[in-house]
Amino acid sequence: MLGLLAVAAIAAVVLTTRGATHSTEEIVEEAEDVSDDPHIFSTHSLPTEARFMPSIGNGHIATNIFSDTVYLNGLYNGRKGESHRARIPAWANIRLNSTLTHRPFAPIYSLNTRDGVFKVTVDRERSMVTQRIYAHRFYTRAIVNQIEVYSKPYADPNLTHHDIWIAITLMPGPTSEDIVFETPIPEKLDERMIWSACGKTKESEDLVYQPLPVEVCAYWTSVPDHLVVPQHGGRVFTFAMTVDNNKTKARQELEEGEALYQKHVREWHKLYDQSSMTIEGNLKLSKIINGIWYYFLSSLPSESTNQPPERFFGLSPTGLARGGTFEDYEGHNFWDTEIWMFPSILLLYPQYAQKLLQYRLDTAYVASQLAKTTGHKGYRYPWESAYTGIEVTQPCCPDVAEYEQHISGCIAFAARQYLATTRNEDWLKHGGCSLVTHIADFWASRAVINYTTGLYDIGNVMGPDEDHRNITNSVFTNVVAGYSLYLAQYVACLCKSYFLAKDPESWADIAWSLALPYDEELDYHPQFSGYSRGEQIKQADAVLLGFPLQSTRANDLSYYEGVTRGSGPAMTWSMHTVGHLQLGDTGQANAMFNKSYEDYVREPFKVWSELRRPKIGAANFFTGMGGFLQALVFGYGGIRIHLDHLLIDKPQLPPDTSGFTIRGLKYLGANLTLDIQETQSTLSVAAVDDNWPLTYHDGRNQIRLAAGVSITLAGEGPFTIKSVPWKDCKVPVDVIGKPYLRPTGFVMWKQQQQEKGSK
């Protein structure tokens, strides 16, 4: 149905009909964005591919504009691998008939990422109609539609007595196949007629962890088939749909409503006031970045809400507004969250990074059971998880569930970055110590000493490259496992006054001696033991050793660039960008940077596809967005998170830009701004936490950071920001791949083993 689309075809106009609505408006594959405001994406025609429509959401409830579906945080239907976001009919999908059937009034559609609202504006002969659609940032159970009608002064005296009629239609779509709703019940609320419908999901995810289906209730205001406005004046008509697992809450939320819109916009502005990433001199890039933060924040829970937020079920690869289908990853959580989306969120919005980790804490018990079932210790997190935390990988792909165990290491790696930048003791006390040490226990139980090499092997795994399964010593897996083990040693020390860890040194010993395949002759990392050079791979894998995991090796980059499938997912090229920047090859970095977004960002609403044009894959692909943000923050921004310092290395401008600013960077409670310009970069300090005094080093000088201080990053760098040590705990050495030497040396140990064996 989509047809082939070259970039040049973006602006081409294709006349077609849009689904069942028999629209006659002009529609294009990817419509043009005609706004020159970096925060607003405007168009005269909607994209033909409905999956390129934008979404609205607030972390509790979300929908794709004009779709027949609303999703609720944590609401899934289907047993085990069939679990997917459960469809609630879109009782919030109100259309202006003039945009469905009438040609003469060319509507303008726009997504305002700053205000968190989608608008439809129709300039008619006698009236101006503006429809605002938004998922309320404070009344989070609600999706609101406001239709504002203003009549225009009209010259024809014969028409003066006519009211203005605006035909509208509620299009909730068919009944849900996921939820059995009772027949909607009408009732009166103040003077309004409202409807309610409660239902239950058809199938629970797991009979042990979720014996009962989940209840959900929706309320919505009755929608007439037309709105009437007197000739002189204007009016705003407000319609809302609210959803919650608790019927009382859903109803209460419908009762609220003073200055609804203003309150909503204020909440969005508060979010953007905390932090931002801005680009100067490149409207296209500015828009892409603003789009990404808008989509991310739309799937993250509001901080201040009318009713307390519910448990948060994480960021899945297509966000909260999607995930009903197989191709949109069913709303499950993967490593995508921790490795791809988490790091940039952590630096700008650490409170949300904590929410993401909380989802893993909430499902820790189930992870401990999974480890037991597979004969291991500690926490083994499932490759895919949804409501209960059990393994919900789709029936298609049992291999990924069995072998892609690196997910547990990815979670520990996220925890490592969280601790490095927040030193949140409270988090350690309330689950952090336990999470980190149990993941280490899992890896310790997976690693097997190899008498020939004196190294620990981890077998029967799969790295991020899903083209190779059941392999031994996946370099990516072993490095995240090694980091997990070292982190546990460190955390055991941090937690020692209130949490007992058995033998932290043994974790470090295993990490030190984990095998790390390396080809000395060709000076590169084979992706796993026995990898044959030249074999094609699906996506960035060994390259991730450079970033985010370790130091970059030129040969890994150049070699794997050549064997990575061109059809691979979006985030691969972002990591190649970071690698080349680290090595100082700006030209190649810029080419990779271009490759990381050009073919994935779909107009006009900057929705990301998983695959390059003309293919789509998953949409809206948060994972690709996460990779792209990392190319900016850690690549061009040059930021590196270490356990005992923050590094800023060779900050430079992204291509075709004249300024790049990251405002509201949070490091150990301090609020920093990194401003990169053509000629110089500046670090300015808005606040420092008294508990964590910060010192800046540029290789020669030291400066104590304090509110109001502004420093030009002069000289070669690297520039580091450091605080006092955290407790008396030494940060781990983080070296892996060395033969086992402790406690008495591997050779002696091996002899003992052999003696034992011969007895």
Ligand SMILES: *[C@@H]1O[C@H](CO)[C@@H](O)[C@H](O)[C@H]1NC(C)=O
């Ligand atoms: C108003 O209506 C009268 C009577 O039907 C008609 O003669 C006149 O032309 C109309 N005026 C306009 C401006 O259409």
Ligand SMILES: *[C@@H]1O[C@H](CO)[C@@H](O)[C@H](O)[C@H]1NC(C)=O
């Ligand atoms: C508005 O459009 C809907 C759907 O196309 C249609 O059923 C309805 O009759 C229209 N209403 C008016 C007043 O034209």
Ligand SMILES: *[C@@H]1O[C@H](CO)[C@@H](O)[C@H](O)[C@H]1NC(C)=O
């Ligand atoms: C539903 O919400 C109401 C109002 O917040 C609360 O009083 C009630 O305890 C909740 N019911 C359940 C089952 O949680």
Ligand SMILES: *[C@@H]1O[C@H](CO)[C@@H](O)[C@H](O)[C@H]1NC(C)=O
């Ligand atoms: C951080 O500082 C910037 C000014 O540089 C300010 O705009 C922002 O609101 C501050 N953020 C927080 C969370 O205080």
Ligand SMILES: *[C@@H]1O[C@H](CO)[C@@H](O)[C@H](O)[C@H]1NC(C)=O
């Ligand atoms: C130990 O490592 C060697 C060299 O990598 C390998 O050939 C051998 O199969 C490994 N032994 C076991 C028991 O896995």
Ligand SMILES: *[C@@H]1O[C@H](CO)[C@@H](O)[C@H](O)[C@H]1NC(C)=O
């Ligand atoms: C995976 O490899 C092991 C050997 O390490 C083998 O015993 C097992 O059958 C393999 N599994 C599959 C599904 O091929």
Ligand SMILES: *[C@@H]1O[C@H](CO)[C@@H](O)[C@H](O)[C@H]1NC(C)=O
């Ligand atoms: C970026 O990619 C696009 C499309 O792939 C291409 O047309 C453009 O020339 C590239 N720009 C740079 C600077 O490489």
